[in-house]
Amino acid sequence: MDILFLRDFRLETIIGLYEWERKAPQPILIDLEIGLYDHKAGHSDDIRDTIDYGKVAERIRAFAASQSFHLVETLGEHIADIVRNEFGAPWVRVTLRKLAIMRGVKELGIIIERGSRL
Numbered sequence: 001m002d003i004l005f006l007r008d009f010r011l012e013t014i015i016g017l018y019e020w021e022r023k024a025p026q027p028i029l030i031d032l033e034i035g036l037y038d039h040k041a042g043h044s045d046d047i048r049d050t051i052d053y054g055k056v057a058e059r060i061r062a063f064a065a066s067q068s069f070h071l072v073e074t075l076g077e078h079i080a081d082i083v084r085n086e087f088g089a090p091w092v093r094v095t096l097r098k099l100a101i102m103r104g105v106k107e108l109g110i111i112i113e114r115g116s117r118l
């Protein structure tokens with residue numbers, strides 16, 4: 001299976017359990033891996049035969065800016081749903097990282113994998 005990826009995709013969203021976290025958006029880093037059904041675009045050179053990662057990034061950025069969640073699990077699940085349901089990916093892995101939010105921890109977050117690898 002071919003996999004499109006975005007690394008260190010930075011967005012801003014309100015996320016967290018605590019009052020101090022919910023006052024303003026905080027930066028989140030996302031690594032997104034998007035499985036493709038086939039490799040047609042590699043032969044056709046046509047964007048209509050694949051998933052446009054620019055459109056995926058735009059959609060996720062807009063979604064995150066318009067929502068607020070308590071848990072990284074919930075944001076990750078929604079992102080996986082968007083990639084699979086709106087862009088038709090058979091498989092997705094979302095790695096979501098909060099930065100310097102806990103003393104002594106550089107990054108923390110979640111890795112969510114949904115769907116099947118072909």
Ligand SMILES: Nc1nc2c(c(=O)[nH]1)N=C([C@H](O)[C@@H](O)CO)CN2
Pocket residue numbers: 015016017018021070071072073098101102
């Ligand atoms: N499993 C989780 N545990 C925690 C989360 C989370 O999203 N999922 N979030 C927090 C706080 O918001 C944290 O980011 C700040 O200390 C704590 N535990």
